[in-house]
Amino acid sequence: MTTVTHERHPIFQDWQLAxxxxxxxxxxxxxxxxxxxxxxxxxxxxxxLVQLQETSLAKLVLQLKSRSAIAINKARETSGRIWQKGFHDHALRLEEDLTATARYIVANPLRAGLVKRVGDYPHWDAIWL
Incomplete structure (x- = not known):
């Protein structure tokens, strides 16, 4: 699942907000x-990258966006939109490699030029660590 901030504002450059x-x-x-x-x-x-358990993806994303927006607005002492509407999802097929997908996800900061090594980026995790 991928979701984007409102107007692609880079609010998660702020460590506390991330x-x-x-x-x-x-x-x-x-x-x-x-x-x-x-x-x-x-x-x-x-x-x-998630495995759904007790909810739908739409409900999960709604909860994440609403609760994080409340927390972020409170921390910044602001109000307003944090997230763009909607999200992008891709269900993995059985033949798709789960760990390769996870590696691709956590390597995003490297591909974006934010760091030289994945381990240097502070905001990621994977169950295989």
Whole structure:
């Protein structure tokens, strides 16, 4: 799943705001609505490889966006949109390599030129670590 910030503002360049989003992702994981397999928070978007458990993808994304927007607006003492409407999804087929997809996701900062090594980027995780 990929979702983008409103007007692609790079709000997640701010370390604290990125960590607020990650906290909401972890909360959804801890509530067993989803199993997070791999993710990366880029400056203006999120890539999240998940296995759904107790909810639909649409409900999961709605919860993530609404709760993270509330937390981010509170931290910035602002109001307004944080996320663009909608999201992009791609269901993996049985023949698709799950770990290769996860590697592709977490390597986004490297391909974007944000870091020279994946391990230097602070906002990603994968269950294979």
């Amino acid at each position: 960590r607020l989003l990650i906290a909401e992702m972890r909360r959804l994981h801890e509530r067993q609505l989803v199993q997070s397999l791999a993710w990366v928070v880029m400056p203006d978007h999120l890539h999240w």
